[in-house]
Amino acid sequence: MSALEKPALDGRAFRHALGQFPTGVCVVTCRGKDEDIGMTMSSFNSLSLDPPLVLFSVDRRAMSLPQWEAAGGYAINVLADNQQAISNRFARAGTNKWEGAHFERGFADAPVLTGVAAAFECRRWATHDGGDHVLFVAEVVRLKSAPDRQPLVFSKGRYARLEQTTDVAPWPLDIHY
Numbered sequence: 001m002s003a004l005e006k007p008a009l010d011g012r013a014f015r016h017a018l019g020q021f022p023t024g025v026c027v028v029t030c031r032g033k034d035e036d037i038g039m040t041m042s043s044f045n046s047l048s049l050d051p052p053l054v055l056f057s058v059d060r061r062a063m064s065l066p067q068w069e070a071a072g073g074y075a076i077n078v079l080a081d082n083q084q085a086i087s088n089r090f091a092r093a094g095t096n097k098w099e100g101a102h103f104e105r106g107f108a109d110a111p112v113l114t115g116v117a118a119a120f121e122c123r124r125w126a127t128h129d130g131g132d133h134v135l136f137v138a139e140v141v142r143l144k145s146a147p148d149r150q151p152l153v154f155s156k157g158r159y160a161r162l163e164q165t166t167d168v169a170p171w172p173l174d175i176h177y
């Protein structure tokens with residue numbers, strides 16, 4: 001095989017290896033045409049500090065994709081470790097995800113959920129082709145965070161809780177409170 005020839009990739013092995021990279025869990029929301037849209041996502045990540053950009057990706061099969069593409073802004077709600085039930089609720093397609101949900105309206109009328117570990121209110125910045133997902137890049141316009149709340153973790157297809165060490169990572173950002 002030449003150096004640039006693509007080796008066959010086993011889809012299951014790919015997913016398992018990705019599961020070794022823990023993430024937080026977010027409910028990303030936007031105001032759709034006549035309804036609120038919300039989806040559990042683990043694809044949230046930081047992208048740029050200046051300008052302040054973040055990213056998330058939406059499956060092309062998601063019923064709500066056209067609403068995400070039309071929205072002028074989004075709220076990225078980082079769930080706290082006592083919000084597993086909210087994560088499950090917003091991961092179920094075709095159900096009323098909003099029944100009993102507590103929120104306020106943020107930028108572009110996107111719902112900002114109550115009791116979250118952090119929330120980023122964002123303006124649409126760009127979308128890109130991401131294979132079977134669409135990659136959304138968003139500019140953060142307002143944020144809040146609750147350092148007393150612990151984030152919910154998702155790893156190996158399961159929820160997990162953080163067990164923190166006392167070691168501080170050698171990273172040049174002032175976020176290690």
Ligand SMILES: Cc1cc2nc3c(=O)[nH]c(=O)nc-3n(C[C@H](O)[C@H](O)[C@H](O)COP(=O)(O)O)c2cc1C
Pocket residue numbers: 025038039040041042043044057058059061062063064065087088090091092093094154
């Ligand atoms: C922990 C977790 C993380 C998820 N992350 C994503 C994600 O990043 N992008 C995505 O499109 N779907 C993700 N999903 C699945 C969606 O939440 C689910 O398919 C979606 O709510 C369906 O939305 P719809 O009603 O628009 O079809 C995730 C589900 C779970 C449980």
